[in-house]
Every structure is written in C-alpha cells, then in structure tokens.
Amino acid sequence: MAARIEAKLRAAFAPRHLEIVDESHRHAVPPGAESHFRVVLVSAAFAGLSRIARHRAVYRCLAEELAGPVHALALHTFAPEEWAGEAPPSPPCLGGDKGRAAKAPPEIATATKEEDPR
Amino acid sequence: MDIMEIIKQQIEENPVILYMKGSPEAPQCGFSARAVEALIRCGKRFAYVDVLANPEIRANLPKYANWPTFPQLWVKGELIGGSDIIAEMAQTGELQKLIDEAVPE
Numbered sequence: 001m002a003a004r005i006e007a008k009l010r011a012a013f014a015p016r017h018l019e020i021v022d023e024s025h026r027h028a029v030p031p032g033a034e035s036h037f038r039v040v041l042v043s044a045a046f047a048g049l050s051r052i053a054r055h056r057a058v059y060r061c062l063a064e065e066l067a068g069p070v071h072a073l074a075l076h077t078f079a080p081e082e083w084a085g086e087a088p089p090s091p092p093c094l095g096g097d098k099g100r101a102a103k104a105p106p107e108i109a110t111a112t113k114e115e116d117p118r
Numbered sequence: 119m120d121i122m123e124i125i126k127q128q129i130e131e132n133p134v135i136l137y138m139k140g141s142p143e144a145p146q147c148g149f150s151a152r153a154v155e156a157l158i159r160c161g162k163r164f165a166y167v168d169v170l171a172n173p174e175i176r177a178n179l180p181k182y183a184n185w186p187t188f189p190q191l192w193v194k195g196e197l198i199g200g201s202d203i204i205a206e207m208a209q210t211g212e213l214q215k216l217i218d219e220a221v222p223e
Contacts (some may be wrong), residue, residue, distance in 0.1 A: 051199055051206065051207075052199050055200070056184070059185065063186075066186040071187075074202060075200075088205065090148070091151060091201070092148045093148055094145055094147055095146050
C-alpha cells in the first residue's frame with residue numbers, strides 16, 4: 001500500500017521531498033492491516049494554495065485508497081520554500097472503535113452537545 | 119429528517135462544531151484528542167458530535183464534506199480541516215483568531 005500511495009503521489013505532485021510511513025501497527029487494527037499512514041509531501045504544486053486546498057488535492061489523488069483500506073492519513077504538506085526539514089509527529093492511538101464499540105448507541109442524535117470551555 | 123439535512127443543520131446552527139471520535143472528556147482517537155485539545159485551549163464554547171456514537175453521521179459526513187477522515191472542524195458553516203490543519207493553525211495563532219471571530223464574548 002505504501003508503494004501504491006507513493007507512486008500516485010509522485011505522479012500527481014512531482015514532490016521535492018516525500019515521506020510515507022505506515023503507522024498502522026500503532027493503531028487498534030487487525031495485524032497486517034495497512035490502514036494508517038503518515039505522509040510528508042513537499043511540492044511546488046502547493047505554492048499559493050490554502051491548507052485545506054492542499055489536503056483536498058491529496059485526498060482527491062488517493063480517493064480510491066481512502067474509500068478502501070486506508071483509514072487515516074496524517075498529512076503534512078509544504079511548498080518548497082516552507083519546508084524546514086521536518087514535520088510534527090502523529091499522535092498516539094486512543095482505542096478508536098475498540099475503545100467505544102460497546103457503548104455506541106444505535107440512534108442518531110438530533111442535537112449537538114455543547115461543551116463548556118475550560 | 120434526512121441525515122444530510124441533519125448534518126447541514128448542525129453545521130449551520132453551530133458557529134464552531136467539531137466532529138470527532140469520542141467526547142472532549144474521553145477522545146477515542148489521537149487525532150481527535152489533538153484537535154479537541156487545541157479547541158479547548160481557545161477558551162470558547164463549541165459544539166461537538168461523537169461520530170462513534172452516531173454511525174449515520176460517521177458514514178455520511180465524509181460525503182457531505184467531500185473530506186474522508188475525522189476529526190472535522192467546521193467554523194461558520196465552512197470546513198476548516200482535520201487534525202493536522204487544526205494543529206498547524208493552533209501553533210501559528212490562526213486558530214485562536216478564527217474562533218474568537220466566530221464566537222462573540
């Protein structure tokens with residue numbers, strides 16, 4: 001899967017720098033699952049684009065993978081002049097569905113809950 | 119009500135709304151935890167929806183938003199981004215400014 005992601009991103013963005021790390025083993029997924037990836041992508045294609053536009057461009061490129069086995073993509077996008085040589089690390093897993101499955105009620109909440117500021 | 123209508127209404131009626139896995143007190147995903155921590159630090163009220171407890175929203179919001187993953191932060195009806203974008207904006211101070219503008223004192 002990492003190789004497939006890499007091939008697609010290279011074709012679409014001609015990256016100056018590209019890192020793809022499979023972080024699936026850090027998450028609550030079955031052994032061997034290829035579900036969580038971290039991508040650091042430095043490309044001239046991002047110059048002048050907002051963060052959301054950059055992420056949307058990557059999601060479009062990887063739409064097929066994201067609709068299938070790839071569940072999480074930690075995405076760090078830089079134009080070449082913004083790239084300082086490293087991107088922040090991904091956060092730890094906190095359980096996901098496994099942490100919560102038993103408690104999930106089947107009905108749909110029709111109102112959102114308010115959270116008090118701390 | 120249709121699920122897409124429910125989503126639209128939630129996004130339109132709440133100036134700041136976070137779709138996340140788990141709750142602010144007990145996030146169930148590191149990405150959601152990082153997003154909600156950044157939002158709490160802004161010190162303003164915000165709405166949230168736990169998508170693990172709301173499977174229909176979890177299944178349909180990505181289509182509505184054309185954004186495949188969670189968390190998703192929406193401010194004044196606009197998708198701001200996911201965990202990585204929220205973290206970057208928190209670091210630069212842009213998030214505080216955005217939230218302050220969206221939520222009057």
